[in-house]
Structures are given as C-alpha cells and as structure tokens.
Amino acid sequence: MTIEIKNVFKTFGTYEALKGVSLKIEDGELMALLGPSGSGKTTLLRIIAGLDNPDSGTVLVHGQDLTKQAVRDRQVGFVFQHYSLFKHMTVSENVAFGLRVRPRNKRPSDEEIKRRVNELLGLVQLDRMAARYPQQLSGGQRQRVALARALAIEPKVLLLDEPFGALDARVRKELRSWVRKLHKEINVTSVFVTHDQEEALELADRVAIMNVGLIEQVASPTEAYDRPATAFVSEFLGFANRIDCKVNNGTAHIGGFDVPVDFGTYSGDAVAFVRPHQIELGRPNGHDIAQAKIDSIIALGPSARVDLTFGDGHLEVLIDREELSGLGLAVGDPCAITIRRAHVYKPN
Amino acid sequence: MDEIKHNDRPALRDPRWARLAIFVLGIGFLVLFVVLPLTTVVVEALRKGVGVYLKSLGDPDTQSAIRMTLSVAAIAVPLNCIFGVAAAWAFGKFEFRGKSILLSLIDLPFSVSPVIAGMVFLLVFGLQGWFGGWLREHHIKIVFALPGLVLATIFVTLPFVARELIPLMQEQGADEEEAARMLGAGGFRIFWSITLPNIKWALLYGVLLCNARAMGEFGAVSVVSGHIRGLTNTLPLQVDILYNEYNMVAAFATASLLAGLALVTLAAKSFLEWRFADQLALTRR
Numbered sequence: 001m002t003i004e005i006k007n008v009f010k011t012f013g014t015y016e017a018l019k020g021v022s023l024k025i026e027d028g029e030l031m032a033l034l035g036p037s038g039s040g041k042t043t044l045l046r047i048i049a050g051l052d053n054p055d056s057g058t059v060l061v062h063g064q065d066l067t068k069q070a071v072r073d074r075q076v077g078f079v080f081q082h083y084s085l086f087k088h089m090t091v092s093e094n095v096a097f098g099l100r101v102r103p104r105n106k107r108p109s110d111e112e113i114k115r116r117v118n119e120l121l122g123l124v125q126l127d128r129m130a131a132r133y134p135q136q137l138s139g140g141q142r143q144r145v146a147l148a149r150a151l152a153i154e155p156k157v158l159l160l161d162e163p164f165g166a167l168d169a170r171v172r173k174e175l176r177s178w179v180r181k182l183h184k185e186i187n188v189t190s191v192f193v194t195h196d197q198e199e200a201l202e203l204a205d206r207v208a209i210m211n212v213g214l215i216e217q218v219a220s221p222t223e224a225y226d227r228p229a230t231a232f233v234s235e236f237l238g239f240a241n242r243i244d245c246k247v248n249n250g251t252a253h254i255g256g257f258d259v260p261v262d263f264g265t266y267s268g269d270a271v272a273f274v275r276p277h278q279i280e281l282g283r284p285n286g287h288d289i290a291q292a293k294i295d296s297i298i299a300l301g302p303s304a305r306v307d308l309t310f311g312d313g314h315l316e317v318l319i320d321r322e323e324l325s326g327l328g329l330a331v332g333d334p335c336a337i338t339i340r341r342a343h344v345y346k347p348n
Numbered sequence: 349m350d351e352i353k354h355n356d357r358p359a360l361r362d363p364r365w366a367r368l369a370i371f372v373l374g375i376g377f378l379v380l381f382v383v384l385p386l387t388t389v390v391v392e393a394l395r396k397g398v399g400v401y402l403k404s405l406g407d408p409d410t411q412s413a414i415r416m417t418l419s420v421a422a423i424a425v426p427l428n429c430i431f432g433v434a435a436a437w438a439f440g441k442f443e444f445r446g447k448s449i450l451l452s453l454i455d456l457p458f459s460v461s462p463v464i465a466g467m468v469f470l471l472v473f474g475l476q477g478w479f480g481g482w483l484r485e486h487h488i489k490i491v492f493a494l495p496g497l498v499l500a501t502i503f504v505t506l507p508f509v510a511r512e513l514i515p516l517m518q519e520q521g522a523d524e525e526e527a528a529r530m531l532g533a534g535g536f537r538i539f540w541s542i543t544l545p546n547i548k549w550a551l552l553y554g555v556l557l558c559n560a561r562a563m564g565e566f567g568a569v570s571v572v573s574g575h576i577r578g579l580t581n582t583l584p585l586q587v588d589i590l591y592n593e594y595n596m597v598a599a600f601a602t603a604s605l606l607a608g609l610a611l612v613t614l615a616a617k618s619f620l621e622w623r624f625a626d627q628l629a630l631t632r633r
Contacts, residue, residue: 051526076530084527088545097541098531153531 001062001156001189002027003048008057010043017043018054019213025191030183032200033193035210036236041193042081042161044210048191049078049159061157077155077188081162083146085134091145092117092130098153120148123182140171147179151186160192164199176203197237201225209233231271231345240273241315245344252344255311256289261344272342276318280338281306283327288336297324297331310337389607392600404598405605412578413586414605419494420569420582421562424501428558432509433551437543440517441525451514457506465503466571469496492574497582500568505558512554513547520546552620560613564606 003025010018017040025031033041046052048059050066059066066074086094095117099108108116121127124144134142143163150158163179164172180203183190194200200207201221208218209232217229228234235242245254248267252259259272284291292308292315304324308315315337329335394401404410438444439451457465471477473490483490490496524546528538544551566584573580575589583606590599 049530051530073532075532078527078530080523080527082523084523086524086527086542097528097533101528101531101533101537101541149527149531 002060003157003189003191004058004060005044005048006058006060008044008047008054008059010040010047010052010054016213018047021057021210021213021215023208023215023218025189028187028189030180030203030205031191032204032207033191033210034195034197034200034207034236036195038212039210040213041195041210045159045161045191045193048157049076050074051078075153075156077150077153077158079143079146079150079158079160079163081165083134083142085142085145085149087134089133090130091126091132091134091137092121094134094145095120095148095152098149116152120152123151124148138171139167140175143167143175147182151188155188158188158190160190162193162195164196165194172199179203201237209236211236228273228343231273231348234273234343234345238275239316240275240343241279243272243274243313243315243342245270245272247344247346252342254339254342254344257339257342259339259342259344263346266346269347270344271347272344274315274339274342276305276316278339278341279315279317280340281317281319281324281327281329282336282338283329284334284336290337290339291334292337294329294331294333294335308335308337386607389600389603392596393604395600396597400597401601404595404601407598409578409581410586410598410602413581413583413602416494416497416581417563417583420497420501421559423498424505424562425555425559427502428505428562429509429551429555431506432511432513432554432558433547435510436513436517436547437539439514440520441522454507454510454514457504462500462504462565462567462569463571466500466568469499469503469568469572473499491572492576492580494580496572497569497580500572501562501565504565504568505561508558508561509551509554512550512557516547516550517543553617556613556617560610563609 003023005021005023005025008018008021010016019040021040021044023031023044033044035041043052047054048066050069061074061076066076086097089097096113099113099116102108107113117130118127121130124147126141126144126148129137129141129145134145137145143166147160147163164175167175176199192203204221206218206220207224209216209224211232217224217233219227219229224233225237228237234240243254245252246268247253247261247263247270250261250263252261252270252272254272254274261270263270282288290310292310295307295309295314298305298307299321302321303318304321306317306319306324306329308317317337327335435454439447470491472479473483473496474480475484475491477491490499524542525538528542533541563582564584565582566588569582570585570588573582573585575581575585577589581589583602587599587602587606590602
C-alpha cells in the first residue's frame with residue numbers, strides 16, 4: 001500500500017506543528033521520519049494513523065482518503081512510544097484484542113484466534129511469555145508485544161512512534177536489526193518516527209528529515225548523508241564542521257580552498273559544512289594552502305579524533321590511527337590541512 | 349545473612365518515652381473516638397436483653413425506615429456511580445473550556461451544609477416552591493416522599509465516585525484507549541474492556557463511600573422528608589426521633605443497624621482487597 005500525504009497543515013492553538021507537508025511512501029517501504037523534538041514528526045505520524053485530524057490536506061492510502069474513514073476501518077497498525085499495553089490483560093490477550101473486537105461476521109473463531117496469537121508470539125519470540133502480564137516483562141519484551149499486537153490485525157500500514165526510544169542501548173541495537181529482518185519478512189509499508197539519526201540511517205529505506213513543521217529532505221540514508229539538501233540536514237545528520245565562507249562567481253572560498261557552487265549570480269556570505277573525515281591532515285612543508293594547530297588527539301577505536309585550531313575557529317577531523325602515527329603529528333604541532341569536500345549553503 | 353531490623357539502626361531509634369507517648373496517643377485517640385462510641389451503641393442497644401433489642405427492630409416504623417434507607421441508597425448510588433464515571437471520563441480524557449470551573453462545582457456538595465441542600469429542594473419542589481403548583485396539578489409528589497429523599501441524597505453524595513475517579517483517569521490518560529481504537533475497537537467496547545478494568549478499584553471505593561454516606565445522611569434528608577413516621581423516615585431520622593422520645597433502647601438498636609451497615613461496608617472492602625491482592629499489585633504501576 002502506498003501512502004500519499006498531500007499538503008498537510010496542523011496547528012495546536014497558536015503553535016504550527018505542520019506547515020504544509022507532502023510525502024509519498026512507496027509500497028513495502030520502510031520510511032523514517034527523522035527530526036529533533038518539536039519538528040512535527042509525531043504529529044505527522046498521528047495524522048497518518050487517524051489519531052489526529054489535519055486542519056487541511058489529505059492522506060491517501062492506496063488512493064483512498066483516510067481522513068474520511070473511521071479509525072476502526074483503516075487497518076493501521078500503531079506501535080506507541082510507551083507501548084500502551086493493556087495492563088490488566090495477559091500478553092496473549094493483548095495480542096488477541098484486535099481480533100476479538102472485530103464485528104461478529106469478520107471475527108475468526110476462537111481456535112483460529114489462538115492459532116494466530118501463537119504464531120505472532122512465535123514471530124516476536126515471546127511464546128513462553130503468553131500468560132504473563134505486561135508488568136512482568138522487560139522493556140524490550142513489552143516492545144515486541146506491542147509489535148505483535150499491532151500486526152495481529154493484518155495492517156495495511158504499520159506505524160511506529162519512537163519504537164526504541166525507551167530502551168537501553170544494547171536492547172535497542174538488538175531490536176533494531178530484528179525489526180529490519182521482520183520488515184523484510186512481512187514486507188508491510190511502515191513508517192517510524194525517531195530523533196536518533198543512527199537508528200534512521202540503519203533501518204530505513206528512505207528518510208524524511210523534518211524541521212519545524214516542514215520536510216527538509218526525503219532521500220535514501222546514503223543520499224541524505226552524502227548530499228544533504230539543506231544546511232539543517234548537513235548539521236543534523238552526523239557531525240559536520242561549520243565554516244563561514246565567501247561566494248563569488250560561482251565559487252566558494254573556504255579557508256583557501258575553492259569549491260564550485262551553483263548559486264547563480266549570488267555573491268556574498270555563505271556557510272560551508274565539512275565532515276570530519278573529509279579533511280586531510282599532513283605535515284607542513286612550507287607551501288601549504290592552509291595550516292592549523294593540533295589541540296588534542298582522542299583515540300576512538302581504529303580511528304582518532306583530532307581537534308584543530310583553524311583561523312579563529314575549531315575543526316574536528318577523523319583520521320585513521322595508523323595514518324596519524326605515520327604522519328608523526330602530536331598535540332601542539334602545526335599541521336597542513338586539505339578540505340576534500342564541502343557542502344555550501346546560502347545563509348538563511 | 350542477617351536481616352536488618354528497625355531496632356538495629358541506632359539513627360532511627362527514638363527514646364523509649366517518645367515511642368510510648370506516640371503509641372498511647374495514637375491508640376488512645378482511636379479508642380476514644382471510634383471504638384468507644386461503637387461499643388456504647390451496641391451496649392446500650394442490648395441493655396435490656398436481646399429480646400427487647402429484636403423487638404425494637406421489629407417495630408413497623410423502624411422496618412419502614414430500613415426499607416426507605418435501602419431504597420434511597422439503591423436508587424441514589426447507581427445514579428451517582430453513572431454520573432461519577434461519566435464526569436471522570438470527560439475530565440480525564442478530554443480538554444475543554446470551563447473544565448476547572450466544572451471541576452470545582454463537583455466539590456460543591458462537600459462544602460455546602462446538607463441542610464442548605466435540603467432547603468433548596470424544598471424551595472424548588474415544595475408546595476410553596478417554584479414548581480409546587482405544577483407538580484400538584486399533575487399529582488407528582490417529590491418533597492415529603494421518596495423522590496425528594498433520593499434527590500437530596502444524590503446531591504449530598506455527588507462528589508464521592510467522581511472525586512475518586514478523576515485523578516486516576518487524569519493520570520492514566522488516554523493511551524490505552526487510543527491503542528484499543530487503533531486495533532479497531534468501538535467506543536462502548538473501549539469503555540467496557542479497557543477503561544472500566546483500569547478504574548474498577550477506585551470505582552469500588554467510590555461506590556462504597558458513596559453508599560455509606562447515602563445511608564447515613566441526616567441533614568438534607570431531614571429537611572425534605574417531613575418526618576412522616578412509617579412513611580418517609582430513613583434510619584438516621586428514625587434514630588433521631590426515638591432518641592428525642594427518650595426511647596433509648598430502640599434508638600440505640602436502630603443506630604446499631606446503621607453502624608453494622610458501615611462495618612459490613614468496611615469488611616467488604618477489606619475482603620476484596622485481600623482476595624484480589626495479586627491483581628491489584630499487577631495493575632498498579
């Protein structure tokens with residue numbers, strides 16, 4: 001099922017949560033809505049679910065306007081941030097709920113429900129927890145119950161609100177790869193909200209990056225990382241050094257390096273973003289384009305983070321530790337730098 | 349491994365006299381204000397033997413008062429239960445204008461003297477009241493009859509269920525309800541399978557308190573009942589009348605019934621708590 005969101009606006013009182021959002025999610029795709037808190041990503045997810053109504057705009061699922069359909073007819077699976085499991089029901093009762101509340105003529109028989117619940121609990125690897133209450137489960141287990149419960153209604157679309165937000169790092173990583181595998185298996189069109197970029201980049205087929213009620217870029221994780229469409233995306237996705245620069249005649253001048261830009265006839269101030277691994281270090285040889293001074297070196301496993309003073313600012317450089325020791329540079333030394341790549345944006 | 353007992357923690361140990369004083373004060377208060385009056389009621393009721401006790405309870409007027417009290421409670425408590433759940437639902441799950449004003453209005457019956465409540469109903473529905481003429485023409489009796497007693501009781505016991513449920517439902521929010529809705533459940537189903545189980549304990553306490561008060565209410569009921577013996581007297585009114593006639597044994601015998609009802613209520617609550625202790629522990633966060 002494809003999901004098409006067209007020009008959706010939503011305000012809460014005077015606060016504009018969504019300012020004209022359009023997004024198309026392809027059939028079977030796993031899409032991430034990524035953004036800082038207050039960017040409107042959860043509001044958008046709740047509107048797709050039908051838990052909130054947009055002030056204007058439409059949400060089409062497989063060509064049908066969802067905003068005109070009752071929530072119970074939509075067959076949308078929703079996994080809540082804090083799971084919202086039914087406290088007074090056992091795990092299997094929780095999972096069975098969506099099937100039991102169906103109108104009589106569409107409700108499966110008791111044996112069929114039991115079979116399906118067992119099947120789903122097997123899928124989320126919780127067969128042995130069927131008789132437990134949510135209180136007796138760990139966070140990761142509750143999350144999987146919530147997932148099984150959402151899948152029980154055979155949703156056309158699966159929506160997940162910060163699905164791993166409340167879990168500790170190790171469980172989160174485990175669940176993440178598990179969810180990706182599950183998505184491959186059942187292949188239901190899915191949208192999940194997250195503020196964790198690593199999560200979005202690892203899981204999603206495509207990422208919609210949101211900021212203050214607008215979508216800044218929709219792209220595959222690699223595309224968004226390699227070719228960020230806006231300054232916000234550059235800064236938000238992974239760390240990037242921010243360097244003020246000047247543009248004239250279609251060229252940005254960044255600390256002595258020239259990067260061609262496509263700004264038309266614009267000339268004046270601009271900002272450049274350079275990723276830490278896109279700066280090369282070298283021993284100074286007297287005719288370098290740019291020089292910096294090493295403030296600190298921090299070893300991070302196989303690579304090292306080198307902090308530099310460059311002009312009147314700071315730069316962060318990521319370099320292979322072997323390469324660094326080959327150069328023989330130490331804290332306090334001057335060094336030569338080469339900017340291999342930069343993304344340049346006009347100031348807002 | 350030795351268990352650390354309270355006494356083994358010198359920092360928490362109070363001097364002996366202080367412990368004794370607090371103990372005596374606490375127990376003394378309880379005995380003086382709860383146990384002693386209750387015992388008095390029973391002792392006075394049985395002063396002239398069990399036979400006289402039973403005979404005074406068998407008095408037709410007292411019998412009528414028992415029926416009246418039970419009828420009033422049987423009507424007022426379910427109505428307030430429905431109102432309380434509806435009000436708590438509205439306050440807990442929705443945001444609307446004037447919410448805080450309504451919220452404090454619910455408390456009004458707690459702060460207004462019950463006598464005033466009775467007077468209000470007299471003023472509105474009494475013979476000389478606003479609707480008195482119309483009601484007489486249509487042969488509807490409200491004041492000095494069961495409907496008046498029920499109205500006054502509802503007013504006085506209005507906050508009990510609602511007050512018990514509102515904070516709970518506000519704290520629970522609408523998360524589970526939303527989840528149920530996403531799974532395709534309809535409004536009634538959501539209420540019945542999700543909301544109600546989550547509030548049932550608070551609801552039970554509310555109903556028990558409401559019931560205790562409904563049976564024991566004196567002031568408001570006294571004004572609207574008209575004290576017609578064997579007709580509109582409830583148990584508390586009957587006690588008052590018997591006492592004023594210096595019929596001590598009958599007064600205390602009737603009073604012992606009321607006290608008994610209160611004790612049964614308490615016992616029921618304790619029993620349910622004991623019986624469902626594990627469930628209670630599970631559903632509480």
